[in-house]
Amino acid sequence: MKTDSAWKAISTWFGGGSIIWTLLGLALLLLVDAVWVKDFFTxxxxxxxxxxxxxxxxxxxxxxxxxxxxxTLVIATGGVDLSVGSLMAVAGAIAAWALTAGGMSAASALPLALLVTTLIGSLSGLLVAVLGVQPIVATLVVMVAGRGIAMLVTGGQILTLQDPTLRFIGGGYFLGLPFTVTLVVALLALTLFLTRRTAFGLFIEATGDNETASRFCGVPVRLVKVLVYAFSGFCAALAGIVATGNIHAADSARVGEMMELDAIFAVVVGGTALTGGRFHLLGSLLGALLIQTLTTTMYNLGVPPTVAPVPKAVVIVLVCLLQSPVFQARLRTWKKAKTPEVTA
Amino acid sequence: MKKRALLLLALTPFLLTQCGDGSKGGDSSSSNSLTIGFAQAGAESAWRTAETESITREAEQRGVTLKFSDAQGKQENQIKAVRGFIAQGVDAIILAPIVETGWEPVLKEAQRAEIPVVLVDRGVQVSDDGLYATLIASDFVAEGQMAADWLAKKTGGKANIIELQGTPGAAPAIDRKKGFEQGIAAHPEMKIIASQSGDFRRSQGKEVMEALVKAHPNLTAVYAHNDDMALGAIQALEAAGKKPGTDVLVVSIDGVKDAFIAMKDGQLNCTVECNPLLGPNAFDAVEKAVAGETLPKKTVVQDRLFEASQAAAELPNRQY
Structure with a gap:
């Protein structure tokens, strides 16, 4: 009984029970790996x-x-951020520029990259919150402009970097695990704290559920929106620095390309509805893990790259179906219809 | 109103040529002062920039007046540029087509104006190949084959190869795969044990190799469709405790500067240069075409293979 309530507390803290389906999908995939891929878990x-x-x-x-x-936070307000992939390139380009041409040390170059990218991210927030531009349009603008800015900063070239700090962030190890794992855990802790220990999380969910009602209740809807897009920009900057550190080079043209879609998919699979409202941070992380496991499984099984998107799409459709309330209801009625037959 | 403005805009080049014609008539007596229009696709990569520089430099050296237009990656801009060149009455046009289709009408206009068109680095699909003088380009199949031949010679015809393909469906990816497979066909003990797409990206090359090196620890060689993927793969091999360049041979295609640095460091074994320096070939073709000679429909640019031992000497000459 006690463990039951503890589990309930944990599950509400992370945002409800719908992550079960994401976990199930991940477990199934790992089962496939355990059976068909040699030494997968070694x-x-x-x-x-x-x-x-x-x-x-x-x-x-x-x-x-x-x-x-x-x-997750952007989607929880009923928006979407298409600019994150380009913002990764911006962060990488600025860091690379500051470290090479700017002659800065990593201690000032990385905060600079984080700051500028966060500011560009909050620009889409301003477009959405103040000017009332549709999120998909506003962030599309920033997506196109961001890629251009990144290309401009690096002169369209791939800049190779030797900085040890950057390399550590992108490919170093901490406590026996890649440092990026620590980074993700730290960011998760920060996000959980901001959204579950302060009123910010409630404000986000209220904004996503019913913007007008929230405004009348005194929720600073505009500020909330600007902040979530700025935060999304900050996260993108971190991801961009990781990506740049990982290959020891700032590849403005290609880094983060199409990754905005992966991120949106991770959030959706993780149980956060695109319509806004309740959000599930842990679910989103599991969703991201699911995509990566899927990709790695394709490599390991030797699925030819031309057909690899097909099994990927199948898994994505399956997970989304399992989560859909309509599909779940159908499944239940179908089960009910079937049970009497069996007993009879 | 808008229509009229457009009409006027379309007519402007004609009006201008009317004024320019007199001087051009006078020039034509001295044969070496040609005016050539170059419709470049864009400036999206270092390779492209090197190509533009090669053509501009060659024009200067030969005393040719070059009219340059950058289409910024859009075909409609490029078509407009070619129309502009026709209207200006240039002697020949060099075109680096962005895509293969949709060139028929504008090439017909050029043909009617008796202006030869020389294509560089990519072909076009037209019903009548008389619409262009010649195509000057690298042969991607031959590049793949050169990489395979080098690897066969180096390994004595015995290798477990992991192939990193380019973006699925891209012409260089298809042809470089085909060429390599043809190259190793004669060596039954050279096997491609895994082949995945690294999307021509450095990060993808690394990620794919991290997975494949664990799934196939018996690999002895890596063949990447471009240098960037090879550079990513090298990092993954190192992380897996292998020595790229010695334990595992790495061959790739393109010949970018970073590849030469990696060869100098002994991590990359060879790269087949996909030559962007098409200027000399392009102007040879232009001069022949203007003189009325018939050219072969395709002129293949000779691609060179560079080995690690040549890297240190070649590195200072690398322009891109």
Whole structure:
């Protein structure tokens, strides 16, 4: 009884019971890996850190996980942020520029990249909240402009970087795990604190549920919106720095390309509705893990790249179906219809 | 109102040529002062910039007046530029088509104006190949084959190869795969044990290789469709405790500057250069076409293969 209530408390803290389906999807996928992929779960201790496929999945999935945390809050207000992929490029480009041409140290270059990118992110917030532009349009503008800014900063070239701090963030190890895992956990803790320990989370959900009613109740709807887009920009900047550090180079043209869609998918699969309202931070992280596991499984099973999107799409459709209330209701009625037949 | 403005805009080049014609008539007596229009696709990559520079430099050296237009990645801009060149009465047009289709009408206009068109780096799909003088481009299939031949020679025809493909469906990815497969066909002990797409990206090259090196620890060689993926793969191989360049041979295509640095460091074994320096070839073709000679429909630019031992000497010459 006691554990039951404790579980309930934990599950509300993370945002409700719908993450069950995401977990189920992930578990199924891992089962496939356990059966068909040789040595999938083999972990080794190598050069002072863990080494193996699960570690890769955590590390490679970290970029989408970081993006998904910011995206969850934006989607919870009923918006969407298409600019995150481009903002990753902006952060990488600014960091690279500051470290090379700007001659700065990492201690000032990285905060600069974070700050500028967060400001650009809050620009889409201003477009949405103050000018009333549709989120999909406002962030599309920033998406196109952001890529341009990044290309401009790096002169359209791939800038190679040798900075040890940047390399550590993107590919170093901390406590035996990739540092990116620590980064994701820290950002999750910060986001959970901001949304569950302060009124901010409530304000976000209220805004997403019913903007007009919230405004009449005194919720600072505009401020909330600007803040969530700024936060999403901050998350994108972190992901961009990780991506840049990981390949030791700022690739403005290609970094983060299409990753906004991965982030949106992670959030949706994680149980947050695109219509806004309640959100599930942990669910979004699990969603991001699910995508990465899926991708890695495709590589490991040797699925040809031309057909790889098909099984991916199938899994995505399945998870979304399992979550859909309409589908669940149908399933229930179908079960009921079937049971008498069996007993008879 | 708007229509009339557009009409006027469309007519402007004609009006201008009317004024310019007199001087052009006088020029034509001295054969080497040609006026050539170059319709470039854009400036999206270092490769593209190197191509533009090569053509501009060659024009200067040959004393050719070059009219340059950058289409910024949009075909409609490029078509407009070609129309503009026709209206200005240039002697020849160099076109680096952004896409393969949709060129028929504007090329017909050029043909009617008796202006030869030389295509560079990409072909066009037209019903009549008499619409252009020649195409000057690299042969992606040959590039793949050169990489395969080098690997066969180096390994004595025995290798477990992981292939990193480009973006599925892209012409260089299809042809470089085909060429490589043709190249290793003669060596039964050279096997592609895994082949995945790294999307021509450095980050994807690394991510894919991180997975594949664990799934196929018996690999002895990596073949990447471009240098960027190879550079990512090298990092993944190192993280997996392999020595790229010695334990695992790495070959790739393009010949960008970073690849030469990696070769100098002994991590990349060879790269097949996909040559963007088309200027000399393009102007040879232009001069022949203007002189009325018939050219072969395709002129293949000779791509060179660079080995690690040549990297240090070649590095200072790398322009992109």
């Amino acid at each position: 972990l080794e201790w190598r050069d002072g850190h863990l080494y193996g496929t699960p570690v890769d999945i955590l590390h490679q999935g970290s970029k989408v996980m970081l993006l998904a945390l910011g995206m």
